[in-house]
Amino acid sequence: MKQEKNTKIQVRDLNLYYGDNHALHNISMDIQENKITALIGPSGCGKSTFLRCLNRMNDLITSAKIEGEVIIDDKNIYDKDVDEVAVRKRIGMVFQQPNPFPKSIYENIAYAALKHGIVKKGASCDELVEKSLIQAGLWEEVKHKLSEPGTSLSGGQQQRLCIARTIAVQPDVILMDEPTSALDPISTEKIEALMLELKKQYTIIIVTHNMQQAGRIADMTAFFHMGDLIEYAETETIFINPVEKKTEDYITGRFG
Amino acid sequence: MKSFELKQRNHGLKEQLIHLCLISAAAISVLTTFGVLFSILFEAIEFFQMRSFWYFITGTEWSPGVDNSKFGALPIFAGTFMITFIAMAVALPIGLGSAIFLSEYASPFWRDKLKPLLEILAGIPTVVYGFFAAITVAPGIVNFFASLGIQASFNSALASGIVMGIMIIPVISSLSDDVIRAVPDSLRKASLGLGMTEGETIFNIVLPSALPGIISASILGLSKALGETMIVVMAAGLRPNMTWNPLEDMTTVTVRIVDALVGDNEFNSPDTLSAFALGLVLFAVTLVLNVISLSLIRKFKEKYKVNTL
Amino acid sequence: MSRSTPKSDNPFYDASLNARHFRAKAFKLFTLSSIVFAISFLLFFLGDMVYKGLPDFQQAYIKIDVSYSEKSLASIRQAVDKKYRRVVSRSWLRGIPRQVEANPELMNTTQTRWVLLNHQVDQYLKGHYYKVKAKNIKLIDAMQKEGKVELQFNEIFFTHGDSKIPENSGFKSAIIGSILTLLVMMVVAFPLGVMTAVYLEEFAPDNRWTQLIEININNLAAIPSILFGLLGLAVFITLFGMPRSSPLVGGLTLALMTLPVIIVSARAALRSVPDNIRQAGYGLGLTKIQVVQDHVLPLAFPGIMTGSIIGLAHAMGETAPLIIIGMIAFIPDTPTSIFEAATVMPAQLFTWAGMPERAYVERTAAGIMVLISVLITMNTFAIYLRKKFEVKW
Known part of the structure; x- marks a missing residue:
């Protein structure tokens, strides 16, 4: 199962069932390292479900049954000897609604890193918090109020705090589930700029319902429809010269 | 036209009457609280006109019914404290543990089965708990400690404390369960998404978020333990006893209230009125606890914008 | 579990996770054992009562x-x-x-x-x-x-009142006493509670006076029950001169105690009636009282009933305040009016539990079986009512 050099995640024949409902059909795709991959499609198409398969968040839904392989670093993360907790540590996630913990800004970032033993309490932890906040572009705004609760920040700041929190665990991949849909345009712009910066170090996969956003930031785009992966190609190709009729219809706004 | 107006006026009168009835009903409900307070307060004042207030709260000898009767309630408070402490030591971990299991780990199937069972525990009359404490638990404790060569009283604080603790489990678990379930799921997902185990997520994220509600539930349980009567009347002692040994017999505020009022004493004797003095203390303490508990739960509701509690 | 065996080709193997998983499991085990303890106590307790009480149904x-x-x-x-x-x-x-x-x-x-x-x-x-x-x-x-x-079959248990001779003592006068007391209680508490709830939910202006009432009701619910006994003794018996030990005083005392339960549940039921039903009524030109009386109350009724039954069951098991007002008198004859001295089921159990003869232990346990069966039946009925009329608006 050797992967191509620049392929980070290899998905093979992935099927997902919620009870009797067959939600994802035979998805196969290669996701490239240090690129931003956008998953687009009308709501209910399975793009968020697919995203959650990549760090085994669907394990939390007892009715969900998953078949197929998701190979990361030559290892299927659904193998029996793989610990889903270790998977989630390596593959971080940012959610649609900013969800900072009801703790201080500092603790929000330090919490998981301390638990994972990445740093010890003290100077090294302070350093990590600062580094993560700088990377998330939030340091200047919060450096004088690290002990204030994370929930006291504005929506856009909260979302960047959540990104900083994810970075602090030092993952390889960051999954983002419509990270800007709850934010205003200015905050959205900041987060998009941040993503372009972050892809130098991380592989980013983003679910978005906003096609313009995919066009602006994604290197690769995958179009999902009713649980099928219809088309997956470079973003330009998808937007300018799609192969499939359905993709074209969606891009041109005929449905969705 | 005239009859129409007349009808309208009659209607207005009837409406006003109903409105008045409703207001008086609400007024009676309010008066009850004050009724409880004042009926206790007046008799307590009468008691303190006969006996020293200072000795009541600091004195260590309680000897009603004799010529030179003394009313120092400290040993009674000590017994109440000891039994309540034992009860909370039982109820807090078990009640909270049950609430966490029900809200975080149990599948909907088991939740639906287990929760009503816990509610049965809440519906058992306290006289029944008292009987169980006196007939089954207390002799059990005596026998157990006798086998270790330690002597325990048949009216030990431990027996009534344990059974009282079990009685309070559903009080704590039910409210805690509601509060824990009200913690937004997004916080759990965020923590799990960072690679935290389920246990770490509950312990470090969910429980601290639910803390005001959990404290509120515990205070409610505490206040229930302080005011519980039947278990201690049936299983604890009558003797005011200041000791740290939970195997000895001790008495509580509620036991002494009952004891003072079931006899054939004159209503206006200090012996009888001492019950009202003790009642006043109980009223004040439980009222304060309840106010704290309510304000904590209100804070929690505001923080997470939940209205279902 | 296979995750604990280190594998060199597993990039997701993390030795530090073993300890963390162990702690997580230990925590889960603790919560599981808490509930197992609580439930097994319940089963042990019910078993103990049946074991002690069942023989008493024969003599x-x-x-x-x-x-x-x-x-x-x-x-x-x-x-x-x-x-x-x-x-x-x-x-x-x-x-x-x-x-x-x-x-x-x-x-x-x-x-x-x-x-x-x-x-x-x-x-x-x-x-x-x-x-x-x-x-x-x-x-x-x-x-x-x-x-x-x-x-x-022990017929005496159901046909006789209390007696100093163990084999001759029965639960009947206590059952009747309970019925009379609860009747008084419901006659007083139900209308009063529902009316208060209607006032607070539908009519009361949102001002300090209303807030005061609300705080009061919340506090009333937390007052230890024994203090209601002090109220009953000081007000109903000493001040108003009502007959001691009577279902009248007992019922009134319990009514005040149950009032907050009924008010809170009735308010919840009224609140669950959607506003558009009220607006529809106003649109037809009905007055506020007509809307509440003809449209809101009938819809809220099952919810109010559920709360009242729970309050009733609660009052049925209450002992402490009734002891204070003297309802533990020795009552061999069945009371026939609410002014006569009477006892109630839990108070009768209390009296029997204090008797020295071993036969009374059996009697008490049998009485407990009867009382708990009635209570569980009532609660089940309340839950059934709630489930049956549960409407998702």
């Missing part, structure tokens, strides 16, 4: 000759043969004159009857602690072999 009888004569009416002990006098129940013998009164042709005859045995023999036959002389045990054993001693 020991002996088949012997009873002579109905002037002599036996004058001295009832003479009615049975001398050797049986230490084993049969005194209370049964005391009933002989009444039997004759009801059935005069019994006079001057000798009948073979099933006669109630006393509680010591009863306990012996049930294998409990007993105090019976050796010669009497021999007698009973011999009679039992002949089929002349047997355990029969």
Whole structure:
């Protein structure tokens, strides 16, 4: 199962069932390292479900049954000897609604890193918090109020705090589930700029319902429809010269 | 036209009457609280006109019914404290543990089965708990400690404390369960998404978020333990006893209230009125606890914008 | 689990996770054992009560000759043969004159009857602690072999009031006392509670006065029940001079205690009625009171009933305040009005639990079985009501 050099995640024949409902059909795709991959499609198409398969968040839904392989670093993360907790540590996630913990800004970032033993309490932890906040572009705004609760920040700041929190665990991949849909345009712009910066170090996969956003930031785009992966190609190709009729219809706004 | 107006006026009168009835009903409900307070307060004042207030709260000898009767309630408070402490030591971990299991780990199937069972525990009359404490638990404790060569009283604080603790489990678990379930799921997902185990997520994220509600539930349980009567009347002692040994017999505020009022004493004797003095203390303490508990739960509701509690 | 075996080709293997998973499991185990403890206590407790109480639904009888004569009416002990006098129940013998009164042709005859045995023999036959002389045990054993001693259904438990003779004591007057007391309670608390709820939910302006009422009701719910007994004693008995130990005072006391339960549940039920139903009513030109009376209240009714039944069940098991107002008096006769001295089920259990004879332990446990069955039935009915009428608006 050797992967191509620049392929980070290899998905093979992935099927997902919620009870009797067959939600994802035979998805196969290669996701490239240090690129931003956008998953687009009308709501209910399975793009968020697919995203959650990549760090085994669907394990939390007892009715969900998953078949197929998701190979990361030559290892299927659904193998029996793989610990889903270790998977989630390596593959971080940012959610649609900013969800900072009801703790201080500092603790929000330090919490998981301390638990994972990445740093010890003290100077090294302070350093990590600062580094993560700088990377998330939030340091200047919060450096004088690290002990204030994370929930006291504005929506856009909260979302960047959540990104900083994810970075602090030092993952390889960051999954983002419509990270800007709850934010205003200015905050959205900041987060998009941040993503372009972050892809130098991380592989980013983003679910978005906003096609313009995919066009602006994604290197690769995958179009999902009713649980099928219809088309997956470079973003330009998808937007300018799609192969499939359905993709074209969606891009041109005929449905969705 | 005239009859129409007349009808309208009659209607207005009837409406006003109903409105008045409703207001008086609400007024009676309010008066009850004050009724409880004042009926206790007046008799307590009468008691303190006969006996020293200072000795009541600091004195260590309680000897009603004799010529030179003394009313120092400290040993009674000590017994109440000891039994309540034992009860909370039982109820807090078990009640909270049950609430966490029900809200975080149990599948909907088991939740639906287990929760009503816990509610049965809440519906058992306290006289029944008292009987169980006196007939089954207390002799059990005596026998157990006798086998270790330690002597325990048949009216030990431990027996009534344990059974009282079990009685309070559903009080704590039910409210805690509601509060824990009200913690937004997004916080759990965020923590799990960072690679935290389920246990770490509950312990470090969910429980601290639910803390005001959990404290509120515990205070409610505490206040229930302080005011519980039947278990201690049936299983604890009558003797005011200041000791740290939970195997000895001790008495509580509620036991002494009952004891003072079931006899054939004159209503206006200090012996009888001492019950009202003790009642006043109980009223004040439980009222304060309840106010704290309510304000904590209100804070929690505001923080997470939940209205279902 | 295979995750604990290190594998060099597993990029997701993390040794530090083992300890963390262990702690997580230990935590889960703790919560699981908490609930297992609580539930097994419940089962142990119910089992213990059934084990102690079930034998009480039978009582020991002996088949012997009873002579109905002037002599036996004058001295009832003479009615049975001398050797049986230490084993049969005194209370049964005391009933002989009444039997004759009801059935005069019994006079001057000798009948073979099933006669109630006393509680010591009863306990012996049930294998409990007993105090019976050796010669009497021999007698009973011999009679039992002949089929002349047997355990029969304990009718007395359901047809008699309290008695100082254990085998003659029953639960009936307590049951009736409970019914009378709860009747008074519901007559007072139900309308008062519902009216208060309607006022607070539908009419009250949102001002400080209303907030005061709300805080009050919340606090009322947390007052220890025994303090309501103090209120009943000081106000209803001492101040108003109502009869001590009566269902009237008991009912009033419990009514005040149950009031907050009814108010809170009725308010919740009223709140769950959607606003558009009210608006539809106003749109038809109805007054506020008409809307509430004809449209809101009927819809909220199942919810109000559920809360009231729960409050009723709660009051039914309450003992402490009733002790304070004297409802633990010895009541052999069934009360017939709310002004007579009476006892209630839990108070009767309290009295029996304090009796020295072993037979009363059995009586208490049997009474508990009856009381808990009634309570569980009521609560189940309340849950059924809630489920049946649960409407998702």
